[in-house]
Amino acid sequence: MRAKKIIFLNQKGGVGKTTTAVNVGSVLAELGYKVLLVDLDSQGNMGTAVSADNSKSGVYEVLAGEASIDCAQTTPVENLYCLTGGINMAGVDVELVDEPNREFFLKGALMAAEDKYDFIFADCPPALDLVTMNALAFADSVIIPMQCEFLAMEGLALLLKTINGVKKNINPGLEVLGIVFTMYSRRANISNEIVEDITNYFHDLVFKTKIPRNVRVCEAPSHGLPINAYENNCTGARAYRQLTMEVLERANR
Numbered sequence: 001m002r003a004k005k006i007i008f009l010n011q012k013g014g015v016g017k018t019t020t021a022v023n024v025g026s027v028l029a030e031l032g033y034k035v036l037l038v039d040l041d042s043q044g045n046m047g048t049a050v051s052a053d054n055s056k057s058g059v060y061e062v063l064a065g066e067a068s069i070d071c072a073q074t075t076p077v078e079n080l081y082c083l084t085g086g087i088n089m090a091g092v093d094v095e096l097v098d099e100p101n102r103e104f105f106l107k108g109a110l111m112a113a114e115d116k117y118d119f120i121f122a123d124c125p126p127a128l129d130l131v132t133m134n135a136l137a138f139a140d141s142v143i144i145p146m147q148c149e150f151l152a153m154e155g156l157a158l159l160l161k162t163i164n165g166v167k168k169n170i171n172p173g174l175e176v177l178g179i180v181f182t183m184y185s186r187r188a189n190i191s192n193e194i195v196e197d198i199t200n201y202f203h204d205l206v207f208k209t210k211i212p213r214n215v216r217v218c219e220a221p222s223h224g225l226p227i228n229a230y231e232n233n234c235t236g237a238r239a240y241r242q243l244t245m246e247v248l249e250r251a252n253r
Helices: 017-030 045-049 059-063 087-096 102-109 130-138 150-169 189-205 215-223 235-251
Strands: 004-008 035-039 080-083 119-123 141-147 175-182
Touching: 004 017, 004 130, 004 235, 017 035, 017 045, 017 080, 017 119, 017 141, 017 175, 017 215, 017 235, 035 045, 045 215, 059 087, 059 102, 087 130, 102 130, 130 150, 141 150, 150 175, 150 189, 175 189, 175 235, 215 235
Parallel strands: 004 119, 004 141, 035 080, 035 119, 141 175
Antiparallel strands: none
């Protein structure tokens, strides 16, 4: 069976894309699925969050044809692997801009991984740039992490318009797997209002699980561990386990 290819995308930074990709991937790995994390961001946060070495060959070298996907690193979680990003990814847009079929470099580079993993999760940079277009051309589906703040709503329409444009012109099979609310505070009226508005508009597209603000989830990356390996019974870990079950159900439909 070929890998299910899911990207985590929001052009707004700081909404929990990396955290969500790492933690859902880690829970899937704990369940026995073989998962590859692909860091497309020049900040390299995904690699740091799973104790990978960003100075070693990663996705940039694979894109450039200088390394194979076998350079993916093991992590502290069994079955979870990481193809690191890092500073070299900052120049990819410029390097690809004049290339023919420039939107399909990532798809070609990761083709060999599709038979080796059950899931491939790509963490996109916070921009609708050429790297993100490559991710959209590669993916089966998109998960949109979204912070429970008013300004986060403003970019959602543009993001969905971009996804629909890619679906129409580049990747007909692309779908939005769901919108997940992160950094949710039940006590904050604005959080509840935004959840209600988005859910009323998008209905079943919104995941039922909301990821709460949680100190342990914030601490875990500094220890190079996903939350289920750092503090398995905190509220954040329980929420990510619930979200993973939803992701698994939707991905297997």
